[in-house]
Amino acid sequence: MLPVSRVVDLVDPTLNHIANMNVAEARARVLSGDPAAVRAIDGSFALVAQEGRTVRLARSMDRPMRYFLAKRHEGPALYVADRIDTLHRALAADGLAGQFHPSYTRMVPAHYLVDLALVGCPDPDPTYTRFFTPGRATIPADLDEIGRRYIGALADEIAKWLGQIDAPGQASRSSPPAPPIGVAFSGGIDSGSIFLVTYHVMLRLGMAPARLKAFVLNAGDGPDVVQARDFLASVGLSLFLEEIPAQPEDIDVCETLRVLEDYKRLDVECAAMGLRLCRGIRERYPDWRYLADGDGGDENLKDYPIEENPELTIRSVVDNLMLYQEGWGVSRIKHSLTYSGGLSRSYVRTYAPARRYGFDGFSPYTRPNVIEVAEGIPFAALTEYDVPALYSLKGDIVRRGVRAVTGLDMPVFPKRRFQHGAMPEGALRARIGQDEGALRRTFHDLYS
Numbered sequence: 015m016l017p018v019s020r021v022v023d024l025v026d027p028t029l030n031h032i033a034n035m036n037v038a039e040a041r042a043r044v045l046s047g048d049p050a051a052v053r054a055i056d057g058s059f060a061l062v063a064q065e066g067r068t069v070r071l072a073r074s075m076d077r078p079m080r081y082f083l084a085k086r087h088e089g090p091a092l093y094v095a096d097r098i099d100t101l102h103r104a105l106a107a108d109g110l111a112g113q114f115h116p117s118y119t120r121m122v123p124a125h126y127l128v129d130l131a132l133v134g135c136p137d138p139d140p141t142y143t144r145f146f147t148p149g150r151a152t153i154p155a156d157l158d159e160i161g162r163r164y165i166g167a168l169a170d171e172i173a174k175w176l177g178q179i180d181a182p183g184q185a186s187r188s189s190p191p192a193p194p195i196g197v198a199f200s201g202g203i204d205s206g207s208i209f210l211v212t213y214h215v216m217l218r219l220g221m222a223p224a225r226l227k228a229f230v231l232n233a234g235d236g237p238d239v240v241q242a243r244d245f246l247a248s249v250g251l252s253l254f255l256e257e258i259p260a261q262p263e264d265i266d267v268c269e270t271l272r273v274l275e276d277y278k279r280l281d282v283e284c285a286a287m288g289l290r291l292c293r294g295i296r297e298r299y300p301d302w303r304y305l306a307d308g309d310g311g312d313e314n315l316k317d318y319p320i321e322e323n324p325e326l327t328i329r330s331v332v333d334n335l336m337l338y339q340e341g342w343g344v345s346r347i348k349h350s351l352t353y354s355g356g357l358s359r360s361y362v363r364t365y366a367p368a369r370r371y372g373f374d375g376f377s378p379y380t381r382p383n384v385i386e387v388a389e390g391i392p393f394a395a396l397t398e399y400d401v402p403a404l405y406s407l408k409g410d411i412v413r414r415g416v417r418a419v420t421g422l423d424m425p426v427f428p429k430r431r432f433q434h435g436a437m438p439e440g441a442l443r444a445r446i447g448q449d450e451g452a453l454r455r456t457f458h459d460l461y462s
Contacts (some may be wrong), residue, residue, distance in 0.1 A: 017410070020088075021069060023062045024095035024104055025079065031373075033174045044072045049145035052127060053382070057174075059441075060122075062094050062264040069130040071122045072145065075310070075339065075380040079122040079361050081130075085108045092130065098275045098367075102461065116270040116275070116461055117352050123344050124358040125336075125382075142344045146382050150335060155395045158414050163315075164387045165211060165415030170380035171378040172208075172215045179304055180221070192225060196305045198291060199228035199255070200435050201245035203317075204308025204379065206424055207412050210249065212306060214420035226254055229305075231291040233260040238435030241427055248425045258294035262437060265290070265445045268456060273366045276353060277454040283362040283433040283446050288367035296371040303374050304418065309364045310379030313338035313357045314388035315408035317429060320401060328401050332393045339385065340379040405429070 025229060034056040045063035045297040052072055060077035063070045069092060076392050081094045082101045084428040091108075097099050098116050105114050122128050153160055158315040179193060195216070197209045209228050209244065216223055230242040239257060246252045255283040265286050274285040295302055312318055316338060322327045325348075331337055341355015342348040361380065368375035391411070397403040409426035416424040433442060447453065 019092040020086075021062065021064050022091060022093045022104060024093065024100050025060050025062060026096070029077065029157070030057070030059045031175075031178055032059055033178065037061075044070050045364060047127060047143070048128065048282045049127065051141055052145040056383075058376075060096065071128040071130070072126070073122050073124060074382075074386075075124040075357060076361055076365065080119045081122065082114070082119050084108075084113055084235050086110070096369075099272075104139060105335050111317075112460070120351050121354040121359065123349075123354040124361075125340065133394075137218050137346065139356055144344075146384070146385075147335075148386040149229075150389050151392040151394065152390040153387070153392065155392045157396075157410055158418065160387075160391055161411045161413070161415030162418040163415075164384070164391075164411060165419045167206065167381075167384045167387045168207070168378055168415075169211050169215055169419050171381045171384060172212050173219065173354075175306070175376050175378065176212075176215060176219060176221065179245065190451060192222065193287075193303055194225045194227065196295065196302060197226070197228050198288075198305060198307040198432075199230050199242055200432055201230070201241035201243075201414050201425075201427060202238075202308070202432075202435070203409055204311030204428060205432075206245055206308075207311070207416050208306055208378065209254075210416055210420055210422050210424055213251065213254075214422070216265070226320065228254045229258055229291065229295055231260060231287060231294065233264065233287060233290055233437040234262045234441055236434075236436045236438060237430065238432075241435065245425050245427070249422050250439050258291055258298070260290045260294060260436075262441050262445055267453075268460075270446075271453065271457045272460060274362060274371050275366065275457070276359070276362060277450060277457050278360065279446065279448060279450050279453060280431070280433075281360045282453055283442055284363040285367055285429070286442075286446060287433040287436045288364060292367045292371040292373060295373075303372070304376065305368060305373040306376045306378070307364060308379060309361065309377040310339075310385075311408075311412075312429075314379055315391075315411065316393065316404060318409040325406060328397075328399045328404065332399060332404070333398065336385065336389065341344055 030081050030369050032040050039069050041056045044061045045065055058074050058076050058077040060073040084091045093101050093104050098119050101119055102114050105111050107451045127143040127145055177327045199205045199209055230238055246255050260339040270282055270286045316331050339357045349355050413424050
């Protein structure tokens with residue numbers, strides 16, 4: 015068995031945003047293989063570390079990271095990147111494109127160290143070591159206390175993000191000293207709480223609130239525009255709303271699949287709307303960089319329609335650690351080596367559209383310190399495994415938490431997916447289609 019003779023790290027190091035150490039120290043922690051040391055890395059990261067025959071990879075939830083092992087006469091070469099097409103181009107440049115297929119790429123699952131020591135020919139399986147294991151049901155069944163802790167953790171993450179944006183040396187010569195802050199906004203629970211807490215933290219830090227905007231997409235009379243207006247009017251902040259108009263014919267399914275590099279129907283729908291929102295902001299504001307969103311909020315508080323997925327029951331949702339964040343788990347039959355699982359897989363729906371249009375995205379609900387509070391919620395005790403009780407829990411917790419942290423009474427509207435609020439669901443399905451197999455074939459055809 016030959017060791018890896020070459021590691022090609024194509025991950026953009028400028029996308030690492032770590033609050034408590036430099037990238038070199040973070041990479042050394044990954045190389046150490048110590049899960050506690052990696053868990054202590056505070057921020058957004060995708061890191062490759064190598065020493066001799068040892069190669070270790072780790073990423074946060076919000077940073078996709080893929081790899082491909084290529085065979086060469088000199089010994090195997092490991093290619094690492096955030097995107098499948100980046101891996102393909104690199105292999106083609108080295109004369110190795112004949113080995114490539116999208117399904118042969120591998121995704122580093124979020125919250126795991128992936129150890130590729132002594133990989134070669136034949137290929138052994140990588141080993142996985144979890145570096146983030148939050149305690150479950152550790153918080154008393156007091157909704158006010160749960161809300162205060164949950165939104166308090168959210169506010170802490172937003173404060174760190176804003177501090178990094180305004181840190182000395184962050185603004186380039188082409189950027190203003192105080193860059194604007196955007197929130198992808200629908201008036202739903204997640205984006206609404208992100209906006210209100212960001213507004214509150216900006217005031218607390220002495221930052222000018224005029225830098226803030228809430229961008230709502232209107233891709234053909236979707237219900238989110240009215241909801242967004244009502245939300246901000248109810249808290250007296252209507253002046254921050256900016257509508258981005260679009261048309262159903264703006265949706266290009268092939269382009270969406272090319273950017274997303276996945277074929278799950280709901281994620282394709284979401285990415286299509288995300289691309290149109292980012293494109294609209296970019297056309298209006300050529301220099302805008304920072305854009306926050308509420309992705310991860312549904313996963314944290316287990317707020318998805320269980321009845322839409324025949325694989326799920328209320329007990330599987332409540333009793334499995336981070337089911338919506340990670341899927342059924344590494345080394346399980348249902349775990350995809352190509353794509354990972356849960357939000358670890360589907361976060362690309364947010365990451366890829368933002369990167370396509372040059373935004374530095376931020377999803378504070380995906381940060382471990384926030385997820386840790388969410389996993390500490392005693393869901394079983396609070397719901398007694400009652401589905402309607404689970405569905406009502408999220409709005410109650412977040413509303414109480416926002417009031418405790420910001421003093422604002424946040425309105426709570428019925429749950430609706432982002433893509434179905436930006437554009438009527440029927441019109442969106444008519445553009446995207448509902449055949450997941452057809453979407454998968456169209457994506458694979460990009461490499462045929």
